[in-house]
Amino acid sequence: MDRLGPEARAKVKWVLENTSVYRRLPLRVVLCDADLYRFLVQHPDVVVNIWQALGVSHLSMRQLDAETYQVDDDAGTSGTLQFLYRSRDLQLVYVDGRYTGRVFGHHVRGRGIMMLRSGFVQDTEGRSLVTSRLDAFMNIEPESAEFLSKTFLPVVGKVADFNFEQAADFLGSLSRTAEVNPAGMQRLARRLEKISPEVRQQFAQLAEQVAQRRSQAGPGQVSQYLEITDADASAQPQVRIAQRDSLLEPAALIPPSPSPPPKF
Numbered sequence: 050m051d052r053l054g055p056e057a058r059a060k061v062k063w064v065l066e067n068t069s070v071y072r073r074l075p076l077r078v079v080l081c082d083a084d085l086y087r088f089l090v091q092h093p094d095v096v097v098n099i100w101q102a103l104g105v106s107h108l109s110m111r112q113l114d115a116e117t118y119q120v121d122d123d124a125g126t127s128g129t130l131q132f133l134y135r136s137r138d139l140q141l142v143y144v145d146g147r148y149t150g151r152v153f154g155h156h157v158r159g160r161g162i163m164m165l166r167s168g169f170v171q172d173t174e175g176r177s178l179v180t181s182r183l184d185a186f187m188n189i190e191p192e193s194a195e196f197l198s199k200t201f202l203p204v205v206g207k208v209a210d211f212n213f214e215q216a217a218d219f220l221g222s223l224s225r226t227a228e229v230n231p232a233g234m235q236r237l238a239r240r241l242e243k244i245s246p247e248v249r250q251q252f253a254q255l256a257e258q259v260a261q262r263r264s265q266a267g268p269g270q271v272s273q274y275l276e277i278t279d280a281d282a283s284a285q286p287q288v289r290i291a292q293r294d295s296l297l298e299p300a301a302l303i304p305p306s307p308s309p310p311p312k313f
Contacts, residue, residue, distance in 0.1 A: 053141075057133040060143045064162045067188045074183040074213045079221035081179045082228075082259045083169045088251065089220055090165065091135055094118055094244050095252055096219070102240045111243065125149045128159075140165040161187035176263075177224075181217050185209075227259035 053061065089096050093110060100106035107123045110130075121127045128146025135141075142163040149156050168180040227234045238253035 053133060057141075057143070060133065061141075061162055064143070064160060064186050064188055068186045069189045070185075070187045072185050072187075072209065074185070075210055077181045077214055077217040079179055079181070079217050080176055081221045081224040082262060083177045083179060084262075085224050085227065085255050085259055086167070086177075086179050086220055087137065088255055089223070090140055090167070091132070092244075092248055092252075093130065095241065095248060096216070098241045098243045099223070099237065101243065102237065109243075112245065112248075120146070133162075138167045138169070140167075158190045159187055161185060179217075179220075181213075183213055223256075224259060227256045228263045229260075231257060231260050 094112055097106065097108055097110040100108065109121050110118050112118050113129070116132045118130045119127075120130055126146060126148050128144060131143045131145075133141045133143050140163075142165070144159070144161045144163060146159050147156060148159070162185075164184045164186075166182050166184075170178045170180075172178055223234075234256040235253055238249055238256065241249050241252070244252075
């Protein structure tokens with residue numbers, strides 16, 4: 050909190066004091082180039098544009114300013130996503146969204162804080178392993194919608210867990226593609242028309258560097274930035290409703306096999 054400005058601290062404080070639903074999503078470990086991972090996490094519009102280019106999502110996202118993105122889908126959800134804090138291993142995001150679909154019968158507003166912590170380590174073959182853990186604190190209004198969201202929380206939570214795991218795996222598959230099919234990644238970069246030219250160029254340059262870093266990888270060593278401990282690796286998904294007590298510590302994870310690269 051000390052690293053946040055007054056406005057950001059106020060948003061975090063309000064959400065934590067008015068949390069309707071808290072969920073800790075499952076820890077995920079993927080094989081992924083560390084720099085590419087951080088870039089994609091800090092530029093979510095690139096990932097969304099890739100999904101659009103591949104025809105796998107109707108979600109749209111556009112950058113409003115250096116820290117804020119507008120997000121819309123075709124199912125009645127719209128809102129903004131604002132980075133309150135970004136670092137090598139911690140991303141703190143404030144979300145403010147509205148749902149106008151038919152599920153609840155009226156407009157629903159949700160405000161929340163998403164905290165993504167990442168750890169980076171190299172295995173004995175020099176491959177980069179990335180651990181990701183997401184904590185979500187949400188306030189839902191009005192109260193009737195909050196009641197329904199709590200009623201369906203087991204189902205919604207499983208969907209959220211699955212989406213988080215799929216998103217992490219997708220970043221791993223992009224990294225693998227950059228290693229084995231650099232020309233395909235450059236073709237993909239040229240298809241990204243809904244991000245700024247500067248961000249598109251950064252993505253293309255990073256993708257080109259991934260294969261070079263992989264060929265130069267040495268013996269595995271733990272990164273000095275590794276923040277997620279062995280105890281965290283045994284975490285199970287947690288759900289709390291209107292509780293902000295101390296978090297429970299989350300069976301050891303087996304390093305994953307490389308994700309199959311998408312075809313471009």
